[in-house]
Amino acid sequence: MDNIPCHSSSSPPALAQAILRRMFPSVRVKVKGLDPRKQYYMVVDVVPVDSKRYKFYVHPDSPCSGETWMRQIICFDRMKLTNNEMDDKGYIILQSMHKYKPRVHVMEQDSSVDLSQIQSLPTERVKTFSFKETEFTTVTAYQNQQITKLKIDRNPFAKGFRDPGRNRFVQLIFGNSNLLFYLLLKD
Amino acid sequence: MDNIPCHSSSSPPALAQAILRRMFPSVRVKVKGLDPRKQYYMVVDVVPVDSKRYKFYVHPDSPCSGETWMRQIICFDRMKLTNNEMDDKGYIILQSMHKYKPRVHVMEQDSSVDLSQIQSLPTERVKTFSFKETEFTTVTAYQNQQITKLKIDRNPFAKGFRDPGRNRFVQLIFGNSNLLFYLLLKD
């Protein structure tokens, strides 16, 4: 009757459920100039537009050769944001109603560092990138109907809310864009 | 209308579809005696009961500290087997109607090796384990009604085929087992 369980660790009793969602549109980057034979980690963290640093997200393909990373668009679409400060499952913890900006870190592999354990990223052999265009504001309920429409029209998981008629408008905005970072929640 | 695509690489035109399934029950191991601070990869490959070596599967949490690995049961339930020799997407390629045995490799991290690129595993700083009890026979259609019943009763994805009545028998076999490897396809 019961199945064969297969969990990585026993889940602690969840307190408040809070919010836990993917970021959409997700962070997508293309890299050049890596040493094809060296190993790198691709990491994203999210920083307040003013002060200190928050938890980061390691791309699940990490570590991987420069050659492999450069051959593709690197997509962090499984990265998850939450407002639950008690969290410890690898999500990025943010405060609602604050303004943030994602950063991408290209890290050469270092055997002495366990990325799943450390709190803050190393500073050596790391290149960091971020773009002003990707600033976004966190919310628990949408404040702006255009954002809602954008998400419904572009996120495959929100297909159930789509108006079969006119989604031309959104295509106009994003259709010819070469940006690999898209605008995120912006009110 | 169209969504924002997010693929790791452009998929090549699939030739023959062949078979592609997870292994169930999956390989599950518990490790002791690692250096809690060193980094390790956990890897499985599958070898014929007689001759040469086949492609391997790196546990997606790799690399990870010895401390972390030892704290949990390590479960390779996402590992996939196929009989499609043209495959190159990280699946384990096996020939149908042959007898195989999975092996677990505990590998200390080595910055100079990109596991996603190499064809055969390194031999230094690697410990390899396998158990006769886990030998199994590959098939494309089940030959043995007991195996079919075992899979239907224990695999959550096969719930649709379950007979709501008597699954006591399977519980009897597996219910009090401390084996971390379960018996696999065995006819």
Place this chain on the structure above:
DNA sequence: AGATTATCACCTAGGTGCGAACCT
């Protein structure tokens, strides 16, 4: 004849915005 492939209904697993309920 016996092995393999293709398709299917039926699941698990989990990502959406909505709207009501709940805080504070």
Place this chain on the structure above:
DNA sequence: AGGTTCGCACCTAGGTGATAATCT
């Protein structure tokens, strides 16, 4: 009043064995 949480219907994505069709 305004921000947050919860349950929901509706999706995507993908893992099952059964069955029929196909291959060799």
